[in-house]
Amino acid sequence: MTSRQPHYHTALAAFALCCVLAPGPGGAEVNIYSARQEPLIKPLLDRFSKRRGVKVRLVTGKADALLARLKLEGRDSPADLLITTDAGRLYRAKEAGLLQAVESETLNANIAPRYRDPQNHWFGLSLRARAILAVAGKADTAAPARYESLADPVWRGRICIRSSDNIYNQSLVASMMHANGADATLAWAKGLVANFARPPAGGDRDQILAAAGGLCDIAVANTYYLAMMLQSGNAAQREAAKKIRVVWPNQRDRGVHINISGAGVTRAAKHREDAVALLEYLAGADAQRWYAEANNEYPVLDGIAPGAVLQAWGEFKADDINLELLGRLNRDAVELTNRAGWR
């Protein structure tokens, strides 16, 4: 029987080995917690790493989970830089005391004040526009000229938009609360919910596909998704995207709702200098060109042209609300969508 006994000691040793195998810290490095997915940030980090001769290490994840990790680790946290895909989470990180002020001439010169924190705790690094997308031949001639018009009864059952769980919609609602007040925005949100073609499900791309497939006439989505679909290797996605026209809303008043992807240096940073250098690199011409061309986002740096697809949709007037307000109003915006029954 002894010979048939499993090898418990081997198992124990194997487990100990499993634990120890975690990679340890190295020399010169910048450590990043990123809510931006690896494929959308890694190429830039690699370029920076090569230029400066600094190792860049990355953990990606959901923004709030990374914030919780940063908070619990406290002073011991290995993270030097926090990257998010919206202003609201950066605001939250600053409020929780997780970021620190950075005074940098490059950053101040390259990034307009409304795209960074008033105390320079965080900086916007790329811009995304949330537009109204209309199906050609069905809605483009009479498409709503304002976000506000999406609640008009003519659009009953004709609008596709994702869940209000998503930060893009929360920020849009926050910007409307700032512009029109809470009561008017609640009434608007209720009207919008009444106009849904289906209960919200899926991401921005799914709304565009549903619109192109005939479920609805209007989709609300960030424009880089449409651009990615136009450049997709998948013929069905390309065909779907070709049926869609971009409508820039609110051109006669406050302008199109803009959000950022951005970053801030953590309070616990052990490699502050390199982290600031990375921020400056990300706000510089090389990285900004990459954001525009590879990611189809709008650069924050003036003088860098957006990619070809984005240029074809023309220039537009952007809402110049200070993005810090989106963070400030985020919770109110979510409560409002709960009240409006926007799932």
Add this chain to the structure above:
Amino acid sequence: MAAVATPRSAIGAGFSALHTGARIASTLILLPVAALAVCVFLPSGGVWPHLLETTLGLYLKDSALLAAGVVLGAAVIGGGGAWLCTVCDFPGRRFLEWALILPLAFPAYIIAYTYTGMLDYGGWLHQRLGAQALPSIRSMGGGIAVLSLVLYPYLYLLVRATLLQQSASLVEAARTLGFGAWRTFAQLMLPVARPAIAAGAAIVAMETLSDYATVKHFGIQTFSVGVLRTWFGLDSLVGAAQLSTLLLFFTAGLVACERLARRRAGYYNAGQREALGAVYPLRGARAWAATAACALPVTLGFALPAAQLAAWAWPARGAVFSGDYRELIANTLLLGAGAALATAAVAVLLAYARRRRPRDRLGWLHRAATFGYAAPGVVVAVGVMLVCTTLEKAAGAGAALAGIASPGLFLSGTLFILYFAYTTRFLTLGFNSVETSLLKVSRNMDYAAATLRASGGETLRAIHLPMIRTGLLTAMLLVFVDVIKELPATLVLRPFDFNTLAVRAYEMASNEQLPGIALPSLTIVAAGLLPLTLLARRIARRPARTLMRR
């Protein structure tokens, strides 16, 4: 038992190391969940009045509907499949009896993505058939269908094990009474299989309620969705923890019901029974109907999504051989293997301590330690982080007092925290199968060992472990398969530059690139197949003789 005159106390005594170890382990594993429960006493920033006024009713309704639907679906598929494959004979049975567990290799969210990729707008099936012909997959019905398909194997495994062990004599009785297959099923088998069905239903319900990615994808508003919306949207981690605690109470209720069902049914398997072969050979149309009934879940839950993923992955197949991809696979296997070992070790420790002292006042600790299964993974992850960083800070303060260098993040900065999280989350899978197989070992063995003055450790090593080897292996395989699929805890707790297949698939999916998830997903499925095949061989190992011929 009466033959060996050993007082009960002699067995429990002299082995306090085991009990101390078990208590430390269960306390440690309970702590992350307990940390959530403690949040009940903290101010939530006023989220409750708001939730009560707005969305709480919806969360309750959707959770109840989904859980009920999935449990029912899984019970019909898993229970029915187990009955057909164990007691009846029909064409293809020997293949189907192991193929039925294959959907377990699929992460639920991957199946969800695959089906939406086919059936939603833009999918090829949608374009072929048109919007009118297809019911929307992104709905409650779609969620129930997908989760039932992925989760029924738990029920199948448990019910099948019970039927194999316990039913020979019952079928004998049925034959004597002249019952047909249906009557035997309804009047004899169902009552016998009730504890297994209850245990399986509890697992399925817990997995369903803790799922986030799948239900989110379908737009279903369960409690888990509410928990994360409260955390991410309302910025109230405390409120989220309180909602999770509510979910845990609900689960505790489920587990209590399951225990009750088990207790009332008792255990029939005191000794070795003759294993059961196929009893009712089906003929003609009935036989083919049985084949179709068993083949359908295998097709929908495994073959079809696997084929679709393969079609998507085909153009990018070269990437499998890149160094980057090898690292993903190695990391995934490392986590799966480490977690399987850790969970099995803790499960044995707790189950064995419970056996040695069944009336232990702190026995509830061991049971409560398995509740991590029911909370959303990312919430459990925060609890685990809280425990680890608190210990680290205490160690740092201690080091400062002693005048030595702080050990830093010696827990949360290493893979330890991942294994800790996995054990917290999946202990119930390991514990259940270890405890069940320990229960089958006659107590006379323990008494005999005690008379021979064997220590508890010796008894465990020499007698129990070899006898529960199958249960232990099942525990490790189940945990392995679940860990390589696990996403939320892995995502937030991993060290720098440490990617797994599930992480890669998630990043592709959240970039909304359905075809991009195909290759890593297929690899996860492939990695799960080997352990599942082992599992299937274990459960199929029995004499396949026919007891009754007509």
